[in-house]
Amino acid sequence: MTEIEDILLAVADPETSARFYAGLFDCRPVMAGPDRALFVLSSGRALGLLRRAGDGQVCEVDFPLEGVEAVDQAHIDWWDRGARILTPPMDTQPGRSFVAGDPDGHRLRVYAVAA
Known part of the structure; x- marks a missing residue:
C-alpha cells in the first residue's frame, strides 16, 4: 500500500495562513508566495497551503x-x-x-x- 505523506489545505490567503503556521510551528515555510506555501515538518511530512477557488471545505x-x-x-x-x-x-x-x-x-x- 502507498503511504500518504503530505497534507494539503485549501485556504483563502496562503500568505496569512503561512504566517499563522510559521508562528504555531516556530519554523519558516520552505516555499511561500501569493498562491501557495509549503512547510516541511520535523516528521518529514509536508503541509501545503494552496489558494482555494470558491468556497473551501x-x-x-x-x-x-x-x-x-x-x-x-x-x-x-x-x-x-x-x-x-x-x-x-x-x-x-x-x-x-x-x-x-x-x-x-x-x-x-x-x-x-x-x-
Missing part, C-alpha cells in the same frame, strides 16, 4: 504526540502562540486531546492515546 489535521503531558504542554504553547482553541484539553475514551482552529476554520487536533 473544512478539514481536520491530526497531530499525534507521546503522552498526555505533551498534549497539555502543546495546548499551552499553541495558546501562547495565538491559536484559537476550539476545545480545551480533555480526557476521552481513546486518550487526551484538544482542538485548535486555523484562520480558515480547519480543525487541528492534538492528541495522545491513553497508555
Whole structure:
C-alpha cells in the first residue's frame, strides 16, 4: 500500500495562513508566495497551503504526540502562540486531546492515546 505523506489545505490567503503556521510551528515555510506555501515538518511530512477557488471545505489535521503531558504542554504553547482553541484539553475514551482552529476554520487536533 502507498503511504500518504503530505497534507494539503485549501485556504483563502496562503500568505496569512503561512504566517499563522510559521508562528504555531516556530519554523519558516520552505516555499511561500501569493498562491501557495509549503512547510516541511520535523516528521518529514509536508503541509501545503494552496489558494482555494470558491468556497473551501473544512478539514481536520491530526497531530499525534507521546503522552498526555505533551498534549497539555502543546495546548499551552499553541495558546501562547495565538491559536484559537476550539476545545480545551480533555480526557476521552481513546486518550487526551484538544482542538485548535486555523484562520480558515480547519480543525487541528492534538492528541495522545491513553497508555
